[in-house]
Amino acid sequence: MKDRGFTLRRAEEGDFDRWVALYEAVAAEGAWIGGEAPVDHDRLRRGFAERFVASESATMFLAEAGAELIGHLGIESHGGVADLGMMVAAGWRGRGVGTALLDAAIEWARQCGDHKVVLQVWPHNTRAQALYRKSGFVEEGRLQRQYRRRNGELWDAIAMGLILDTTSPGSSFEATG
Numbered sequence: 001m002k003d004r005g006f007t008l009r010r011a012e013e014g015d016f017d018r019w020v021a022l023y024e025a026v027a028a029e030g031a032w033i034g035g036e037a038p039v040d041h042d043r044l045r046r047g048f049a050e051r052f053v054a055s056e057s058a059t060m061f062l063a064e065a066g067a068e069l070i071g072h073l074g075i076e077s078h079g080g081v082a083d084l085g086m087m088v089a090a091g092w093r094g095r096g097v098g099t100a101l102l103d104a105a106i107e108w109a110r111q112c113g114d115h116k117v118v119l120q121v122w123p124h125n126t127r128a129q130a131l132y133r134k135s136g137f138v139e140e141g142r143l144q145r146q147y148r149r150r151n152g153e154l155w156d157a158i159a160m161g162l163i164l165d166t167t168s169p170g171s172s173f174e175a176t177g
């Protein structure tokens with residue numbers, strides 16, 4: 001396989017400090033993810049350990065270039081639906097890291113037997129939307145004035161989904177109205 005200049009692996013508890021540094025840097029950009037700087041390290045530390053390291057229904061993939069942590073994707077499965085969030089360090093965007101992380105997460109969801117992968121993305125984040133569409137996600141709706149930002153603004157979010165199980169029957173009830 002072609003050397004892409006980075007590798008992927010699953011996160012471990014000892015990765016927290018490097019992970020939170022990346023999260024905080026992307027949060028500080030103020031435009032792309034739900035988290036905003038300054039971030040709450042204690043809350044994130046608990047979530048990191050409980051949700052992504054110790055849990056069997058969630059995992060986190062890390063992308064590294066040598067010792068540098070350059071991207072992460074966290075994915076959590078509930079009732080057959082896996083919900084994900086991801087980010088790549090600013091200097092590494094547009095070089096295939098996001099695609100590699102997303103491919104790994106979709107494969108993880110398939111292996112778990114999930115029937116669907118979902119995510120939410122800001123309407124202005126066209127780069128992320130392009131990545132998700134390329135991987136087969138489709139827009140399922142727009143959540144209007146859904147998230148309060150710290151400056152008081154209420155932002156819409158686009159819900160996107162990737163169906164993994166296309167063979168189970170849908171609801172047998174007729175749609176009304």
Ligand SMILES: CC(C)(COP(=O)(O)OP(=O)(O)OC[C@H]1O[C@@H](n2cnc3c(N)ncnc32)[C@H](O)[C@@H]1OP(=O)(O)O)[C@@H](O)C(=O)NCCC(=O)NCCS
Pocket residue numbers: 026032033086087088089092093094095096097098099100120121122125126127128130131134
């Ligand atoms: C969105 C993000 C995760 C994508 O990761 P990435 O490593 O930059 O993505 P890739 O290099 O694998 O590119 C994947 C696709 O995205 C699209 N893309 C990449 N750069 C783009 C750009 N500048 N403008 C528009 N689309 C772009 C292309 O479709 C690309 O596929 P292609 O290279 O085959 O044409 C990354 O840019 C990022 O972390 N952004 C900030 C945080 C964020 O937005 N997280 C997602 C929140 S929902």
